[in-house]
Amino acid sequence: MDAQREGKFQRILDAAIEAFAESGFHHCQVNKIARLAGVADGTIYLYFKSKEDVLIRVFQERMGDFIASMSKELSQCKTTEARLKTIVKTHFSYMEENRSIAIVTQLELRQSDPRIRLHINNTVVDYFNLIEEVIQQGIESGEVPKIDTRVARQMIFGSLDEATTDWVMARSPRTLKSEIEPMLALFEGALRLNKPNT
Amino acid sequence: MDAQREGKFQRILDAAIEAFAESGFHHCQVNKIARLAGVADGTIYLYFKSKEDVLIRVFQERMGDFIASMSKELSQCKTTEARLKTIVKTHFSYMEENRSIAIVTQLELRQSDPRIRLHINNTVVDYFNLIEEVIQQGIESGEVPKIDTRVARQMIFGSLDEATTDWVMARSPRTLKSEIEPMLALFEGALRLNKPNT
Amino acid sequence: MDAQREGKFQRILDAAIEAFAESGFHHCQVNKIARLAGVADGTIYLYFKSKEDVLIRVFQERMGDFIASMSKELSQCKTTEARLKTIVKTHFSYMEENRSIAIVTQLELRQSDPRIRLHINNTVVDYFNLIEEVIQQGIESGEVPKIDTRVARQMIFGSLDEATTDWVMARSPRTLKSEIEPMLALFEGALRLNKPNT
Amino acid sequence: MDAQREGKFQRILDAAIEAFAESGFHHCQVNKIARLAGVADGTIYLYFKSKEDVLIRVFQERMGDFIASMSKELSQCKTTEARLKTIVKTHFSYMEENRSIAIVTQLELRQSDPRIRLHINNTVVDYFNLIEEVIQQGIESGEVPKIDTRVARQMIFGSLDEATTDWVMARSPRTLKSEIEPMLALFEGALRLNKPNT
DNA sequence: TATGAATGAGCATTCATTCAT
DNA sequence: GATGAATGAATGCTCATTCAT
Numbered sequence: 001m002d003a004q005r006e007g008k009f010q011r012i013l014d015a016a017i018e019a020f021a022e023s024g025f026h027h028c029q030v031n032k033i034a035r036l037a038g039v040a041d042g043t044i045y046l047y048f049k050s051k052e053d054v055l056i057r058v059f060q061e062r063m064g065d066f067i068a069s070m071s072k073e074l075s076q077c078k079t080t081e082a083r084l085k086t087i088v089k090t091h092f093s094y095m096e097e098n099r100s101i102a103i104v105t106q107l108e109l110r111q112s113d114p115r116i117r118l119h120i121n122n123t124v125v126d127y128f129n130l131i132e133e134v135i136q137q138g139i140e141s142g143e144v145p146k147i148d149t150r151v152a153r154q155m156i157f158g159s160l161d162e163a164t165t166d167w168v169m170a171r172s173p174r175t176l177k178s179e180i181e182p183m184l185a186l187f188e189g190a191l192r193l194n195k196p197n198t
Numbered sequence: 199m200d201a202q203r204e205g206k207f208q209r210i211l212d213a214a215i216e217a218f219a220e221s222g223f224h225h226c227q228v229n230k231i232a233r234l235a236g237v238a239d240g241t242i243y244l245y246f247k248s249k250e251d252v253l254i255r256v257f258q259e260r261m262g263d264f265i266a267s268m269s270k271e272l273s274q275c276k277t278t279e280a281r282l283k284t285i286v287k288t289h290f291s292y293m294e295e296n297r298s299i300a301i302v303t304q305l306e307l308r309q310s311d312p313r314i315r316l317h318i319n320n321t322v323v324d325y326f327n328l329i330e331e332v333i334q335q336g337i338e339s340g341e342v343p344k345i346d347t348r349v350a351r352q353m354i355f356g357s358l359d360e361a362t363t364d365w366v367m368a369r370s371p372r373t374l375k376s377e378i379e380p381m382l383a384l385f386e387g388a389l390r391l392n393k394p395n396t
Numbered sequence: 397m398d399a400q401r402e403g404k405f406q407r408i409l410d411a412a413i414e415a416f417a418e419s420g421f422h423h424c425q426v427n428k429i430a431r432l433a434g435v436a437d438g439t440i441y442l443y444f445k446s447k448e449d450v451l452i453r454v455f456q457e458r459m460g461d462f463i464a465s466m467s468k469e470l471s472q473c474k475t476t477e478a479r480l481k482t483i484v485k486t487h488f489s490y491m492e493e494n495r496s497i498a499i500v501t502q503l504e505l506r507q508s509d510p511r512i513r514l515h516i517n518n519t520v521v522d523y524f525n526l527i528e529e530v531i532q533q534g535i536e537s538g539e540v541p542k543i544d545t546r547v548a549r550q551m552i553f554g555s556l557d558e559a560t561t562d563w564v565m566a567r568s569p570r571t572l573k574s575e576i577e578p579m580l581a582l583f584e585g586a587l588r589l590n591k592p593n594t
Numbered sequence: 595m596d597a598q599r600e601g602k603f604q605r606i607l608d609a610a611i612e613a614f615a616e617s618g619f620h621h622c623q624v625n626k627i628a629r630l631a632g633v634a635d636g637t638i639y640l641y642f643k644s645k646e647d648v649l650i651r652v653f654q655e656r657m658g659d660f661i662a663s664m665s666k667e668l669s670q671c672k673t674t675e676a677r678l679k680t681i682v683k684t685h686f687s688y689m690e691e692n693r694s695i696a697i698v699t700q701l702e703l704r705q706s707d708p709r710i711r712l713h714i715n716n717t718v719v720d721y722f723n724l725i726e727e728v729i730q731q732g733i734e735s736g737e738v739p740k741i742d743t744r745v746a747r748q749m750i751f752g753s754l755d756e757a758t759t760d761w762v763m764a765r766s767p768r769t770l771k772s773e774i775e776p777m778l779a780l781f782e783g784a785l786r787l788n789k790p791n792t
Numbered sequence: 793t794a795t796g797a798a799t800g801a802g803c804a805t806t807c808a809t810t811c812a813t
Numbered sequence: 814g815a816t817g818a819a820t821g822a823a824t825g826c827t828c829a830t831t832c833a834t
Contacts, residue, residue, distance in 0.1 A: 191384075426824080
């Protein structure tokens with residue numbers, strides 16, 4: 001019974017991602033999400049508090065998974081170099097392979113409604129922490145000179161985010177993964193990375 | 199007579215910036231902009247096509263000025279180092295000194311409505327070009343090794359943008375200008391800047 | 397369930413007739429129709445496309461019934477004399493007994509909006525055909541000399557219509573049925589009716 | 595000076611007829627009338643109380659002339675036959691030669707707004723009186739049997755009016771004057787006209 | 793649980809009219 | 814008188830949410 005409930009929850013979530021990506025949050029009607037999910041309008045409200053809540057949960061669920069998987073991969077890296085590469089590679093690959101989620105993340109979620117922002121920040125802060133930890137580790141191990149971790153994190157996340165938005169909004173389709181190497185090189189330079197075994 | 203018209207146009211623009219910053223684009227009623235500008239609701243429509251048009255023009259006018267002034271300052275710089283500093287300093291200073299514009303720019307304008315996006319991109323592309331020219335000049339003068347200018351631009355703009363958004367959304371007020379130096383250091387490292395006369 | 401739906405449809409239709417008759421189409425607010433029908437504003441739009449659509453349907457439904465019933469009665473008449481009497485009597489009786497419908501028919505529906513006109517004409521043309529058939533039958537049976545059926549129909553319908561409008565707009569209430577006999581006599585003269593069995 | 599004023603008054607009147615005929619009363623903006631008349635919006639209000647007043651005056655002025663000219667022609671007729679012919683001929687000819695006025699008269703003026711109706715009725719009543727006088731004269735001279743003059747007038751005016759509306763709304767252009775003779779024949783039959791000297 | 797018909801709050805925009813020049 | 818920029822009242826319709834079944 002609980003599995004059934006979970007299944008319907010996920011179906012609505014997936015339907016919402018498609019609907020938001022296609023029509024935009026404001027122009028997408030709840031009715032459309034319901035139709036795509038194969039449930040009645042009212043059913044949505046048995047699983048979510050409101051349309052906004054659907055948007056928030058989309059982010060929490062999908063980005064939560066994304067962050068968890070990145071966290072796991074990072075834990076297996078030995079060097080800062082490897083960790084930076086993991087961040088850039090995972091970020092670009094995930095977005096390129098989940099375009100609808102990328103659209104929702106890069107465009108729809110940038111609504112300024114305080115309620116939405118608040119919940120999103122709570123989730124994205126985990127990502128920020130992950131990045132800052134990598135920098136901190138680098139500093140502690142001597143691979144990276146002492147720098148302001150917040151500013152460095154803003155640079156890394158901001159760069160990845162901007163590159164993704166650029167890619168999402170590009171008219172002519174192009175690949176995002178091809179930017180992994182050049183972006184990584186910039187990050188290494190910015191952090192003045194001292195590669196141990198080279 | 200034309201000066202009067204221009205004055206009223208600017209008054210509505212300023213009122214809109216305040217109103218959008220306070221309530222958000224979607225929740226802000228045209229009536230509120232009119233009240234703040236000291237004109238009747240209908241008067242707005244003598245100067246703007248629609249509420250959306252107001253948002254678009256806010257960006258075009260204010261960012262247009264911002265870009266023009268940055269362009270002018272850049273033309274007086276002799277080195278890539280100076281140019282990078284001008285970019286970071288001008289960006290952070292302008293945003294810190296025009297918080298309402300920053301809110302509108304960083305939050306309200308990230309709506310995905312295609313019409314709005316389109317007009318905004320046309321304006322922001324000028325900023326992108328400015329940044330890419332600086333990188334290109336650096337490469338040509340030998341101050342910067344040969345790198346992908348688009349990726350470098352994404353890093354620079356993305357970092358500045360993320361830092362600004364972070365600052366706009368920070369609960370406890372803090373200064374943005376204090377980030378000029380550390381951010382600049384990161385950029386110089388990323389671009390592996392070869393400072394000539396030092 | 398379908399009966400319930402049909403019932404609500406009719407209730408809105410009746411409410412609209414009252415509302416239009418009282419305030420006129422343009423001055424009548426959708427909200428008033430909803431109140432009279434005992435439903436919410438939005439409910440109107442579950443049954444009708446727009447306020448204009450309500451007006452059009454009022455005519456189609458009510459005049460459709462009127463024309464159908466007249467058609468049935470005409471089919472039972474043996475002579476042109478009887479048919480003419482049926483037309484005049486049914487027209488005047490129906491209007492006198494349904495004053496609100498008469499008001500809507502004679503006044504509100506004479507809007508020149510092309511969309512409205514078009515739909516109304518499609519319905520009223522059935523009435524025109526009915527009248528022209530009666531004339532044609534009279535000509536074929538020799539009761540009426542060969543005349544232009546369109547002009548004769550314009551005379552008959554125009555006379556009935558004008559008499560009804562006159563009655564609707566009369567300040568002092570008077571009866572419309574009392575005009576049945578004198579109007580009939582005029583029609584018989586106009587058509588130079590040759591009454592067979594007299 | 596007064597001639598200048600009168601000229602501008604007429605220019606606005608003519609502009610209004612064109613504008614109403616083209617766009618319909620409700621969809622026609624005062625601004626359009628002003629443009630067509632070559633005056634400023636505000637100027638209209640120096641000559642007319644309101645947009646509705648313009649519509650009313652259009653009818654009063656133009657139909658006033660029409661009625662006056664018909665009255666004059668009728669006074670020169672010797673027989674009821676001649677008078678009936680004058681009515682039908684003048685009505686159809688005038689409408690065919692002034693299509694824009696016909697459109698305004700047959701369609702735009704059928705608005706149910708009480709204020710408009712009232713003023714129009716006061717004007718059209720003169721036309722009704724003219725027709726009823728002709729019938730009365732016929733009765734008194736023995737050319738027409740004793741009948742209800744109101745009903746007879748409703749038949750005559752209603753027939754002419756319906757024929758005109760039919761013509762105005764006809765998709766394929768056709769002539770209205772060709773209906774003079776057949777319509778006249780119907781009227782003579784309806785009134786059982788006894789033609790003296792034939 | 794699930795449904796989907798019904799609800800009703802909410803708002804951008806138009807345009808007849810005014811009035812300072 | 815003439816202008817036309819400014820006014821601001823007025824409202825049809827949408828759509829997130831509810832709730833009787």
